[in-house]
Amino acid sequence: MIKSAPSVYGGEKMQKEQLIQIRRDLHQIPEIGFQEVKTQQYLLNILNQFPSERLEIKTWRTGIFALVKGTNPKKTIGYRADIDGLPITEETGYDFQSTHPGYMHACGHDFHMTIALGILSHFIENPIEDHVLFLFQPAEEGPGGAEPMLNSEIAMQWKPDIITALHIAPELPVGTIATKPGLLFANTSELFIDLKGKGGHAAYPHNTNDMVVAACSLVTQLQSIVARNVDPLDSAVITIGKITGGTVQNIIAENARLEGTIRTLSVESMEKVKERIEALVKGLEIGYSCQAVIDYGAMYHQVYNEEALTAEFMEYTAEQTDFDVQLCTEAMTGEDFGYMVSQIPGFMFWLGVGSPYGLHHAKLTPNEKAIEVAVEVMAKYITFKSEQK
Numbered sequence: 001m002i003k004s005a006p007s008v009y010g011g012e013k014m015q016k017e018q019l020i021q022i023r024r025d026l027h028q029i030p031e032i033g034f035q036e037v038k039t040q041q042y043l044l045n046i047l048n049q050f051p052s053e054r055l056e057i058k059t060w061r062t063g064i065f066a067l068v069k070g071t072n073p074k075k076t077i078g079y080r081a082d083i084d085g086l087p088i089t090e091e092t093g094y095d096f097q098s099t100h101p102g103y104m105h106a107c108g109h110d111f112h113m114t115i116a117l118g119i120l121s122h123f124i125e126n127p128i129e130d131h132v133l134f135l136f137q138p139a140e141e142g143p144g145g146a147e148p149m150l151n152s153e154i155a156m157q158w159k160p161d162i163i164t165a166l167h168i169a170p171e172l173p174v175g176t177i178a179t180k181p182g183l184l185f186a187n188t189s190e191l192f193i194d195l196k197g198k199g200g201h202a203a204y205p206h207n208t209n210d211m212v213v214a215a216c217s218l219v220t221q222l223q224s225i226v227a228r229n230v231d232p233l234d235s236a237v238i239t240i241g242k243i244t245g246g247t248v249q250n251i252i253a254e255n256a257r258l259e260g261t262i263r264t265l266s267v268e269s270m271e272k273v274k275e276r277i278e279a280l281v282k283g284l285e286i287g288y289s290c291q292a293v294i295d296y297g298a299m300y301h302q303v304y305n306e307e308a309l310t311a312e313f314m315e316y317t318a319e320q321t322d323f324d325v326q327l328c329t330e331a332m333t334g335e336d337f338g339y340m341v342s343q344i345p346g347f348m349f350w351l352g353v354g355s356p357y358g359l360h361h362a363k364l365t366p367n368e369k370a371i372e373v374a375v376e377v378m379a380k381y382i383t384f385k386s387e388q389k
């Protein structure tokens, strides 16, 4: 059943309490990439309460474009919020915890959506000259919604001239904004390796090719790539987050599967890492008499913040708000927003939410006070960009 959205529009901008209620409602219905059906319906139930002469809404797959119309538009300012959750069993102990067993908003996309609605409501009530386009984007965690959404006919028609987004930062206190001009997030590629050998009786290993042993060996070998093949002054990560293989304790495994992700700061290192993975996998095939298939899944372009715009945003926010604006370093996180900023000038920033547990953790508990911080920052900044000649 789709949770009914609260009544939010009575001719006034949304109140803090309403935004917190929305965040908690969204938190209860996490859905993974391109399955965000209830989430989309919940968002539409809210968006449809705003006056249609000020807001045009179009759905795209499980996402939504929402255009707040400007009074005398010369340009369109874009704001993107990702909407998918993760396959994690929640352990926050919230009384509003996920009602979808095994799924959780453990990357803060419930915050991202709520903040977007708060900003949108501000511009319904406080019209500016330019259009503001909100992109509620599916599948950020995978397989990647940014690229197809931006290449859709709707995005072509409403193409933003600049685009911004934020990501919650559990390690930063509420009231902190952190970003940097240039490279912010890494290049990423998913990594799936399927191994096929020969199964058999646990007592007769000499008659089999054991894929559990091969998979363990491969995980260890992969660690040498970052240690020995990547320039230490560059950075790379190979994480295998999941291994599956075999059927039962006394049968030697015929199949195994490794699932992971590769992160690099440079495009060149990504190519190098993949070459080395392929070489090690070839060696494994010979050494363990098995067949291996590598699949790189979804690959995300690095997030490269447009330098002048980001510097201007940092300076403006430091001067015009009471928040702590910090220059941060690059992170090995990935974001398909990188595709959007490779096509449209824009930037992303971290929003401090002060949680003792980090992103992708079952106990992530971001502080809801950060919602109003983000709405204030973006309402002011977008107004400033619209007034800028």
Ligand SMILES: CC(=O)N[C@@H](CCC[C@H](N)C(=O)O)C(=O)O
Pocket (backbone or CB within 6 Å): 107, 140, 141, 142, 167, 188, 189, 190, 260, 261, 262, 298, 300, 332, 333, 334, 335, 336, 359
């Ligand atoms: C901000 C964040 O946590 N993003 C994800 C993006 C995942 C991309 C893809 N599924 C992969 O694992 O490579 C991240 O894990 O950084």
